[in-house]
Amino acid sequence: MKRTPKSTARKSAARRGASKAPRGNRGSAFPPAVKPGEAVKVAAAKGRPMLVWVGKRPLTRVTAFPAQLIEQFSVCGSAETRKPWSDWPSAYPTGGLLFHGDNKEVLAHLLANGFRGKVNLIYIDPPFDSGADYVRKVSLRGATGSAKLDGERYTLGEQIQYTDIWANDNYLQFMYERSGLLRELLHPAGFLFVHLNTDRSHYLKAVLDEVFGAASFTNEIIWKRREAHGDTKGIANVHDVILGYASDPGTTLLRHYVSYDQDYLDSHYTQTDESGRRYTLADLTAPGPRPGLNYAVRGVWPPPGRVWAVLPEKMEKMIQSGRVVFTAEGRPRKKLFLDEMPGMPVHDVWTDVFPINSQALEATGYPTQKPEALLERLITIGCPADGLVLDCFVGSGTTAAVAQKLGRRWIGCDINKGAIHTTAKRIQAVIREQCEAMEKRRAEGAQTSLLEAPYAKPQESSTPPQLSFSVWRVNDYDLQIQHDEAVNLACEHIGIERTRADAFFDGTLGRHLIKIIPFDHPLSPVDLEELRRELDSRPDEDREITLVCLGIEIAARSWIDDWNRLRKGKNAANRLHVIELRSDETYGSFIRHEPAQANVRITRKDGRVTIAIEDFVSPSIVTRLRQQAGVLQPKIDDWRAMVDCVMVDAAWDGSVFNVALSDIPERKSDLVKGSYEIDVPPRPTTVAVKIIDMLGEEVLVTRKV
Ligand SMILES: C[S@@+](CC[C@H](N)C(=O)[O-])C[C@H]1O[C@@H](n2cnc3c(N)ncnc32)[C@H](O)[C@@H]1O
Structure with missing residues (x-):
């Protein structure tokens, strides 16, 4: 018979818990006592903390598609740039770049075309997994509206700009993939800022720690974005979170100062000199001992353990110039004049940047538009004067507009045509203003370069590197109607039940899984290979699959025939069907769009x-x-x-x-x-x-x- 070794017997006793507890503890809820000196078992760490979600897969490969140039804007009739951009890929004109497309593809395109390691600052404000559809209120132009009904102005209602309904796992995978691509684009001394709400920021912190390394984390900025109003949870949530990461943990953000809070001024700058200058008194001692600094000032020695902060000659100079005040005990203190202070070094709680309201001059009507002041601060602390800024969720173009104003180069991207249109419009207005300001200064005879930035901060001698920009398309997203809207309409038309929880399939129709092929291209073998990869990752999926498309390539038809040939029989899994909306007998009446x-x-x-x-x-x-x-x-x-x-x-x-x-x-x-x-x-x-x-x-x- 095998004997149980003593230590094992002890371990199993411990595992059995209270039943083997010492007499005094019998029946109590206390864990068994551990004898002094005996090791308490702690499960081994599995590795560095990593977040796990259903369907987590690293992005190891991504296809880079070419980009097509759609529009070029030389707003002031000049594409002249301040100096040659030696680090710019020759395939692109020097100037702002605005990409229309899914950012996964656009980022892959940038990586494949010379932008690897070139971006100094990335700011992204991705959808928050908020469960919302973001809409823009669309109305007609005109003083009172030219479309009237009994004198009332019409609006065109709301237009969905983008959909933000995700299952948690899909959202994390989406952000995981984009984060990996962004890291590759970042300059070795570059920074990333990710704007999030409090529902998701902790997940994203874990994802970004994994992608960038926890040591690369720089800050969690709290941005107070609104005033408190009634909240069902009792404590109103008034802030967003901006997570900061450095490409290299050794790099630090640029120094930046903000104005002092009134409370701080009132409590610290309480004194005024005879000429009306406000000042505060600062300590003139330092920890000792230090050579040359332990001496008597007007007969007063530094306190025990401390020395004076400056050498005797400097102390005397300060006293002579009236910069020193002596306390009742005769101890010198230094006058710090408010008008000589740079301001408060920027910290990570931002309560002085106000959100956009509908009357704000910068309001574009785009949902979730962020204030320019927020981007101004981030770009100033994270991007050198001639640096390159990237925002691949550019929305209304706030990041690009501020980069243009602050004399930085920029790249923007959005999947939504409304966003591209809004951004292009906004940037044109910024450049036009820059040109007008330069013209004015030239007319006034100022000795400034034609390209000097009217918005540049005094401390930066930055000039707008570009007065032009171009719009590109990666894949053909140029739909006549918004893709989301088209998908919704198609689903309604066919009777598809939308599934928000599936990252790949769009819904179900009876027992069939539905995949809607983007309406910008006919169903092709590339789509079908993507479907094959998805099904390979779901070995238990046995439902039939219907692909809804506008049209179908011939090669895709034979691909489907081959696929189905291998899946004969009543219970064959994943047989493929196609609804071709342009010609389908049952659903073919879908396309009735009358162009303007x-x-x-x-x-x-x-x-x-x-x-x-x-x-x-x-x-x-x-x-x-x-x-x-x-x-x-x-x-x-x-x-x-x-x-x-x-x-x-x-x-x-x-x-x-x-x-x-x-x-x-x-x-x-x-x-x-x-x-x-x-x-x-x-x-x-x-x-x-x-x-x-x-x-x-x-x-x-x-x-x-
Ligand atoms: C929160 S908004 C950005 C708002 C922006 N910061 C501003 O100030 O206007 C998010 C944007 O991401 C875009 N978006 C969502 N998914 C995308 C994707 N896969 N590729 C590119 N853009 C995407 C949406 O169309 C939307 O414009």
């Missing part, structure tokens, strides 16, 4: 071209208005109420839109002009006019003149 139309007269006279927009109609806008008006018919007096902006290219090459003129009224109450004159080359040229309506739909009219 414009009537534009373009005529040449000598070296100038006159453009007159005579009419514009957007069936989508009219339909929306009609839906809201019910039985009454809305009336739009002036077509310009439907138009957000007009852009003109004087020499359209058929692919890239070079913006030679843009008409973007600053206020919602203003209308576009509708008629323009522009210089054109003497030879025949194609003039292109792009009209973008209030829903973001574009109409392009071209004429050879």
